[in-house]
Amino acid sequence: MSHIARISAIIAxxxxxxxxxxxxxxxxxxxxxxxxxxxxxxxxxWTVFTGSDGDILREIVDKYNDSNDKGITINLDxxxxxxxxxxxxxxxxxxxxxxxxxxxxxxxxxxxxxxSLEDISDFWDKTGxxxxxxxxxxxxxxxxxxxxxxxxxxxxxxxxxWNKDLFEAxxxxxxxxxxxxxxxxxYAVKLTDPDxxxxxxxxxxxxxxxxxxxxANGGDIDDPATNTNLLDSPENLATLExxxxxxxxxxxxxxxVTGSEADTMLQNGQLAMLMSGPxxxxxxxxxxxxxxxxxxxxxxxxxxxxxxGCAYMIPKGADSAKRDATYDFxxxxxxxxxxxxxxxxxGFPVFSKSAAELPEVTGDEVLKSISAATTIGRDYNLGYPxxxxxxxDAIWPLWEAVxxxxxxxxxxxxxxxxxxxxxxxxx
Amino acid sequence: MPALATVGGAAGAAxxxxxxxxxxxxxxxxVFLAPSAVIxxxxxxxxxxxxxxxxxxxxxxxxxxxxxxxxxxxxRLVGDQRVWGATLNTLYFAALAxxxxxxxxxxxxxxxxxxxxxxxxxxxxYYIPFVCSMTAISIVWSILLDPNMGALSxxxxxxxxxxxxxxxxxxxxxxxxxxxxxxxxxxxxxxxxSAAILNVPASLDEAAQLDGAGPIRRxxxxxxxxxxxxxxxxxxxxxxxxxxxxxxxxxMTKGGPHGSTETLVAYIYNRGFQTAPYDLGYASSxxxxxxxxxxxxxxxxxxxxxxxxxxxx
Numbered sequence: 001m002s003h004i005a006r007i008s009a010i011i012a013x014x015x016x017x018x019x020x021x022x023x024x025x026x027x028x029x030x031x032x033x034x035x036x037x038x039x040x041x042x043x044x045x046w047t048v049f050t051g052s053d054g055d056i057l058r059e060i061v062d063k064y065n066d067s068n069d070k071g072i073t074i075n076l077d078x079x080x081x082x083x084x085x086x087x088x089x090x091x092x093x094x095x096x097x098x099x100x101x102x103x104x105x106x107x108x109x110x111x112x113x114x115x116s117l118e119d120i121s122d123f124w125d126k127t128g129x130x131x132x133x134x135x136x137x138x139x140x141x142x143x144x145x146x147x148x149x150x151x152x153x154x155x156x157x158x159x160x161x162w163n164k165d166l167f168e169a170x171x172x173x174x175x176x177x178x179x180x181x182x183x184x185x186x187y188a189v190k191l192t193d194p195d196x197x198x199x200x201x202x203x204x205x206x207x208x209x210x211x212x213x214x215x216a217n218g219g220d221i222d223d224p225a226t227n228t229n230l231l232d233s234p235e236n237l238a239t240l241e242x243x244x245x246x247x248x249x250x251x252x253x254x255x256x257v258t259g260s261e262a263d264t265m266l267q268n269g270q271l272a273m274l275m276s277g278p279x280x281x282x283x284x285x286x287x288x289x290x291x292x293x294x295x296x297x298x299x300x301x302x303x304x305x306x307x308x309g310c311a312y313m314i315p316k317g318a319d320s321a322k323r324d325a326t327y328d329f330x331x332x333x334x335x336x337x338x339x340x341x342x343x344x345x346x347g348f349p350v351f352s353k354s355a356a357e358l359p360e361v362t363g364d365e366v367l368k369s370i371s372a373a374t375t376i377g378r379d380y381n382l383g384y385p386x387x388x389x390x391x392x393d394a395i396w397p398l399w400e401a402v403x404x405x406x407x408x409x410x411x412x413x414x415x416x417x418x419x420x421x422x423x424x425x426x427x
Numbered sequence: 428m429p430a431l432a433t434v435g436g437a438a439g440a441a442x443x444x445x446x447x448x449x450x451x452x453x454x455x456x457x458v459f460l461a462p463s464a465v466i467x468x469x470x471x472x473x474x475x476x477x478x479x480x481x482x483x484x485x486x487x488x489x490x491x492x493x494x495x496x497x498x499x500x501x502x503r504l505v506g507d508q509r510v511w512g513a514t515l516n517t518l519y520f521a522a523l524a525x526x527x528x529x530x531x532x533x534x535x536x537x538x539x540x541x542x543x544x545x546x547x548x549x550x551x552x553y554y555i556p557f558v559c560s561m562t563a564i565s566i567v568w569s570i571l572l573d574p575n576m577g578a579l580s581x582x583x584x585x586x587x588x589x590x591x592x593x594x595x596x597x598x599x600x601x602x603x604x605x606x607x608x609x610x611x612x613x614x615x616x617x618x619x620x621s622a623a624i625l626n627v628p629a630s631l632d633e634a635a636q637l638d639g640a641g642p643i644r645r646x647x648x649x650x651x652x653x654x655x656x657x658x659x660x661x662x663x664x665x666x667x668x669x670x671x672x673x674x675x676x677x678x679m680t681k682g683g684p685h686g687s688t689e690t691l692v693a694y695i696y697n698r699g700f701q702t703a704p705y706d707l708g709y710a711s712s713x714x715x716x717x718x719x720x721x722x723x724x725x726x727x728x729x730x731x732x733x734x735x736x737x738x739x740x
Contacts, residue, residue, distance in 0.1 A: 089488040089705050090488055114491060114704075255595045256592060264576065388703045389702055392702045
């Protein structure tokens with residue numbers, strides 16, 4: 001073999017071994033992250049705040065970078081949630097994960113199940129932040145088996161938003177939103193006007209915000225405590241038939257609309273009602289929409305709304321200097337000053353007891369409506385490692401089939417229930 | 428494109444068989460081959476072998492608790508309705524996209540295969556979408572085709588046709604994805620085919636003309652047989668690319684509405700990287716299955732369907 005052949009063979013072998021070694025590193029994620037000490041600490045943070053709330057988050061992070069006296073600098077990287085959830089597992093397994101992350105608590109259990117997050121139960125003692133100052137439920141949302149894996153960043157339910165101008169134009173009282181699902185359906189029909197390309201109510205095909213419809217009529221999806229499938233019930237069938245009638249026959253919802261498309265339509269006045277989280281508020285304000293926000297309408301069994309929230313979490317393998325620096329920012333976030341700023345500017349319900357008593361908070365109209373509508377929260381598979389798979393492989397396809405009219409509700413419910421059976425079998 | 432490399436390699440091998448090259452020239456060949464060999468090894472051969480290995484393992488993306496799974500992943504694949512749905516969608520896409528691109532490209536190539544300024548300009552214009560990123564094109568088309576906010580639906584509403592959900596209607600979504608793919612890809616085939624057409628000896632054409640053959644007959648009986656190897660190459664590579672369709676589906680429809688555009692690669696990505704528990708082993712077994720489909724289809728195409736014309740040339 002000539003020189004060059006030998007050299008290229010060596011290069012090829014080296015390249016292959018390197019790529020294989022990179023795969024092998026997965027067993028010990030984050031092993032290469034050793035930096036820090038007493039000097040300045042630079043932290044990378046990945047998050048999903050792509051909306052206008054992301055601008056406010058960036059302002060708060062910048063303020064922290066300028067004002068903290070420990071030389072901590074946080075580099076914020078904002079990306080869509082889909083993208084983050086696809087990048088992070090691979091980043092964790094190859095030791096290239098960011099120093100901390102911020103996203104929805106519904107994704108947390110999957111990472112805990114694979115041993116990918118640091119147990120940060122010592123956060124309260126180390127920082128002196130009093131956990132009792134925050135709503136107990138909110139602190140629990142970032143726990144699995146009693147261990148803390150994240151610190152709360154925000155808490156929310158789903159709410160009903162309505163466009164007051166469109167209500168008035170349709171002859172409805174703009175200050176009286178629908179209180180029941182029957183009223184919701186009735187209003188949705190009145191508010192739909194195909195000539196103006198205007199829709200009464202958006203039912204997005206990719207949203208996780210559907211358990212409220214099942215719950216309102218006395219149905220449910222599953223019981224995570226016992227791994228039981230509760231989907232195939234007469235109550236749920238009735239709910240799905242109600243939704244199919246609204247979407248397919250009465251056409252009150254835009255065809256196969258996605259959540260982000262519905263947001264845009266609500267903001268530009270093409271949509272009269274939408275159920276969504278508090279992140280709508282800032283966008284609606286900036287577009288000058290005259291809107292109302294209130295609780296999710298109820299059914300025969302009452303009114304319920306799925307709980308959600310975001311938490312700061314630390315991927316496995318952080319060294320102690322970076323971990324301490326991250327704790328410092330987490331504690332900063334939970335201070336009255338930041339809790340107040342985030343809630344007042346974004347319309348998120350306040351979960352800090354001391355911040356809730358500040359005059360800026362008690363005097364805010366939107367916050368008052370949101371807080372009043374935040375009493376009907378219900379846990380939907382939070383802390384359950386199969387939660388994301390249940391939504392993606394069973395519940396979203398079920399609603400998509402029903403809302404697009406491609407399958408009859410009874411048949412769609414049966415096949416979704418079978419899909420749910422095979423998911424729960426892994427539990 | 429691996430197929431391109433194969434064709435080039437075959438031609439080179441045929442040349443070297445005629446006479447032995449001196450040793451120093453072979454050394455030179457190694458120098459030029461080394462960079463591509465390294466790139467191919469790292470980005471094609473290693474992943475290829477890895478996916479075969481991974482398909483026999485129970486492994487997630489975090490790579491904890493790896494164990495041998497034997498044929499479990501393949502057994503699961505056989506019972507998975509979504510694999511069969513994705514297979515049909517992939518074949519449906521290829522069955523529409525390959526003929527659409529070939530027919531359109533052949534028709535256009537026959538019209539622009541003259542060496543004047545106008546034809547050269549047209550060839551470049553057709554080529555423009557091909558050099559744009561599929562992601563950018565897909566985003567632009569999703570905006571244009573949005574039934575509520577898109578420019579096209581504004582026009583259809585003005586015409587009294589109402590808003591048409593091109594990417595929202597399960598029956599329309601796949602044909603729409605095919606149409607956009609065709610629009611993006613046919614310019615590349617036009618370039619290859621028109622280069623081949625320009626090489627058709629003028630004497631053959633003139634002889635046929637003297638014998639009284641019209642333009643259509645001359646195209647079918649002279650041009651097409653002469654450029655047949657190029658047509659075969661285009662059909663095979665377009666088929667392979669079509670069976671691996673992913674970007675446009677991922678950006679424009681996310682496999683929806685109601686799974687009507689979920690292709691095999693989209694489903695592989697979904698299982699491996701999108702949906703917990705991020706089952707790399709299972710995703711790899713679907714990749715191996717897709718590899719087998721592509722191998723069989725390519726073999727059948729080359730061996731039986733496209734053979735006759737190739738032999739004639």
